Amino acid sequence: MVSAKKSLVGYAFISPWLLGFLAFTAYPFLTSLYLSFTRYNIVQTPVWVGGANYHNLLTGDPLFWKSLGVTFHFALIAVPLGVILGVTLALLLNLDLKGMGVYRTIFFLPSILPTVATSVVFLWLFNPEIGLINRILRAVGVTGPEWLQSPQWALPSLVILSLWAVGGSMVIYLAGLKDIPTHLYEAATIDGATAWQRLRHVTLPMLSPVIFFNLIMGVIGVFQYFTEAYIMTPGGGPEDATHFYAVYLFERAWRYLDMGYASAMAWVLFLVIMVITGLLFWTQRRWVHYEG
Template sequence: MRGKRPMKLSTREALNGYLFFSPGLLGFLVFMAFPILFSLYLSFTSYNMYNSPKWVGLLNYKIMFTEDPLFYKSLGNTLYYVALSVPLNTAFGVLIAILMNQKVKGIRLFRTIFFLPSVVSGVAVALLWQWILDGNFGLINSFLSNFGITGPGWLTDEHWSKPSMVLMNLWAVGGGMIVYLAGLQGVPRTLYEAAKVDGAGRLRQFWNITLPMLTPTIFFNVIMGILGGFQVFLQAYIMTGGGPNNSTLFYAFLLYNKAFKDLQMGYASALAWVLLFITMVFTLIILKTSSRWVYYEGSEQR
């Protein structure tokens, strides 16, 4: 156009990039950023979804830390679950991945079989395990009765309820197994060939080659496992309802009850922000200590 300076190519490309990016940015601002910030505001209010939020300052946090025994109960249950499920999932995931990395006939079928449970609907899995762990006619106790062993009340005994949830969580170990398998297939074969020349056995190869080279993958899965563990909800909601004696009342379950049963949206928002802080602390601890045990190829740090 006459009388107007032509727009630079770089400027046009930048504008086109922002134009294509804008729907995603708008969706993030509307559906994620705004609800997150609004929940922060609600955490300082008393809100029951029927009346307008009423500002109460730090009252929700004061009640949480000084007057609500279920807060500490649910937090303890969740920490117990995370402390058991994350190491077990890591160990079994690595073990199964090593088995699935072998060059044997039909290995693709076995990989599919181990991976499929991780994509099944969570409700269906919970109902299935509710039957498996039933104290009267469940599959596990029926099997134990063949040997004259009386199985425990997996879901009705407070001493067994949380271990039952951890056991059930191993059902989906195939998801982590696939990630570990990808990590294993990225290990250079020349390292194993050199180790064999030096006379290293399988155990020595695993300890000095496989495990160090797999630590970045373990690092990723541990963080994801911690984040997922602190949000455990569906299993307890479907199978036990938080019982017996609140032994499976996990943190996310308490948050759900406060928000949608007691209609204490302000208090539930405060619980959510405390959960965010807790997960951030654990994640930062893992990140800070990763330089001591995570090995990256080409780096001298372990």
């Protein structure tokens, strides 16, 4: 009896969150599933159309496949590079040097800047003629690419931008590195392990749960990649080279008023993310090392 009352107290305390979750997350989440089987423009009553939206998506919409392809392509480049750069930076910033706090702050700073502001600054940096990047390249005798205006370079440009904000995950890696017990390194050193061997056989396995966490979050993040592409390459970029899935979904929902179709796209995206996350969880047994 007492325990039930105690539970009641607990629920009362979390009720603001619980109500918020039910009203603003669970309800829209389930509603969107229903809407994905309807024709709906947010004003008129939804009309049931069965699986037509899914059928059209999978069989009759090249832009759906194109945007999915762009997003996968981006994920395949940006996520691994983000992990490698994040870990590398964390390793460097974990060295025992004077003024390390300053360096850490410098590398972390970009990740706290608003995305929109960063995007606008990078628009200028990437300008092929008057942008800083190509000016520097020109100074060393290299003709830089057309970056965001080029179908080949627009996506890599956005990858570069994503790496600039790697500080967020770097801090988590850094915390992970601090957690690795020093006695492991001492033991390895006594056994005659070189710096590379210590990195390969102590640091990376001990850091693997953190890498796994950042990998999952990174994958989920890139599949919802929107703001930078929307601001820097409006309308899907040159030759739809940066027509990301989330951008196309947004266009379908708010520009073309196809909320049903957009809901179906959202559920396909959800399934894609679930499958990839599931696969990553399946592989983790082989490479993620949990202490103890």
